[in-house]
Amino acid sequence: MSNEAILHGHSEVDTSHDAHHDEHGAHHHKETFITKYVFSQDHKMICKQFIITGMIWAILGGLMSVLFRLQLGYPDSTFPILEDIFGKWAKGGKIQPEFYYALVTMHGTVLVFFVLTGGLSGTFANFLIPLQIGARDMASPFLNMLSYWFFFLASVVILCSLFLQTGPASGGWTVYPPLSALGDANEGSKAGMDYWITGMALFVVSSLLGGLNYISTILNMRTKGMSMTRLPLTIWALFFTAVLGVLSFPVLLSGLILLLFDRHAGTSFYLSDIFIASTNKALPSEGGNAILFQHLFWFLGHPEVYIIILPAMGLVSEVMSVNSRKPVFGYMAMVGSIFAITVLAFLVWAHHMFVTGLNPFLGSVFVLLTLLIAVPSAIKVFNWITTLWKGNIRFTPAMLFAIGFVSLFISGGLTGIFLGNSTLDIHLHDTYFVIAHFHIVMGVSAFFGMFCGVYHWFPKMYGRYLNNTMGYIHFWVTLIGAYLIFWPMHYEGLAGMPRRYLDYSGWASFNQFGDLNKFISTVAMIVFSVQLMFVFNFFYSIFKGRKVTTQNPWGATTLEWTTPIRPGHGNWPGEIPEVHRWAYDYGKDGREFILQTEPVGSSESKH
């Protein structure tokens, strides 16, 4: 694009695009349907592509969980309709073991990568970065477009894998070898696993292209006066999210390439001394190490959970400050905590591997580093609570989801301290306690962060509001439902109930949980149906929602609310505004809020 024209050797690199581009807001280029809606290079359209693809995945991923919750809640019942739909996978109306494992695997893969990474970062990084830092678009709109289309291709590959005769990958979303390396060991490790690896490799490319763009846009394209410490916290969070992605996804790629060779080239990177019962064959593989894969996987896998939660934290900080009509408490502490979390994210991966035979001394190092994460997390939590303290709170749906996020993050975070201790982990590892922990702390709470962002910025995206009544129903049912689903799982886990099992009726000790499982499954279905209501609300409101009539409906201070109600490509007609103050001047000198673009007055009080 036009910022190619930036010259080498000037004393200052001007980050505003050239004059031609500055006219964008005023008059549009002739755009065809293809360039406007399909191969669009406008960050706002790419954001919409990401969120809608993410929503489709969220529905599919959620539906998978409803299916396996049917099995877990009602192991003795049959549902003939399932056989009509899924054929041999649900023979006799009962979910077959292979189907069950495929469902849990794909549920994890889809939700972790395609919804909460692609759908969350992709949506809000694309939407908010140029709008909040004051840029016409991303540094490279073309690479940005490619980032979405690689995401789309990855989605297509994974979607295709669902329809394979041997089924999709089914060795768990962590795809540990040897199970994932040997087609003879598991139906899902036949073609399904190759599709999974291909899909994930495409996903890594998408995330890399996106991440490089986000980083260089934030560093290079800030408008005049927008110093790093005047950035809204959303941008800080998205910045470190991108750094995490750029540095951790390549390691997963390496691990998957080695896995691919183990599957097809007869290598033994992860394989050693294996006898397969189904074919009655001993494999020649020798000298490999399955634990090596776990190291490579979790070197990505742990930063990945922060890639999921950091954007949610950023969105929540912003929405909470706007709707408390108060500056966010401890801005620099918030930035520092995000940074600390980013650094620690790379140093804790082996806490997923305490029971692999890890050296106990090494384990204790990872316990220490893991527990250190509680410090920045607690700083953030206290800052959110103190932001609310004595605030003039407006309980919009976005604000409710932000508060709900904090509640869930505390509940899920505390159980993280249990699991981070290697001794406790021996008992809790691979039980429902783990499921409860990570679903609350990074699953549901990241969803709450995303919902809070969608409800808050929907008016900017589409120029209309989401329906509030449906928003409130959505919030309360989801919040209460999430606790009802996952809170009881802590007890099941403490009692030793292992995760990933098809049927627990064979264990007398877990029979006491039969009714509880039924209850969890019922609530899960109710919560899922409420998400469908949200999806309806989303699409209905795009076309029929209440129209936004003012430029700055929430009374916020940040730059995106200085653009027209429906900004064109280029965001601002005419000049990009200059920034004179930080993003959180609420309730200052008796004024409700002061836009970032307003110069600091001579009589204004200091912060």
Place this chain on the structure above:
Amino acid sequence: MSQAVPAGQKWWSGGKSPYNVEYGKLMMWFFLMSDAFTFGAFLISYGSIRFASNSWPDPNHVFRNFPIIGEMNIPLAFVSLMTFILIMSSVTMVLAVTAGHNNDRKGVIKWMIWTIIGGLAFLSCQAWEWTNLYSEGAWWGKIATDAGSHFLNADRTVPTTNFSNFFFTITGFHGFHVFSGVIINIIMLIKAWRGDFDKRGHYLMIEKAGLYWHFVDLVWVFVFTCFYLL
């Protein structure tokens, strides 16, 4: 870039790029960091598996052939030549970038051609070496274990296939990077030839291609050390 920063200049206050780096170069640097992690993961995996193996083939014995001369037993001579070629191509790349700084189109074209030749020569050497090792019984999942094999461990015991597994995977991945680099350099050459950069007024693209090329060279130094020297 090494511009003198005027006193009192506020680089981070927005409206300009901190340290005056154009966005594409910033992206390239972050991409290289990302790619360093890819190679890092490969080499650390290699290290951990090799460390856990009882014994390992002796590189002085494995890499002792030279094309045409054949069975001469001159350890590491051929790989030294390969390394020399690749490093020389880095030198010519530096000269191309310098010519670009001076907006010297002819100089850029000349040195880009030399860089491309260096890259192709390196790839050809690698092709020969792979063929040679293949003919001696090494491939993914295979390693010759008979008494006359060149791959026997230093203590003459039977070697692990992980030697060839890692060798072909990692040098292959590096070779793929060199190949991509050659393609990028050819595109840059064509663009320089057509005068695209003169129209644009600067040769920044050559500089970015140069960053990538030097990175690929640097990675080779590590790959070379791990497989041939240790």
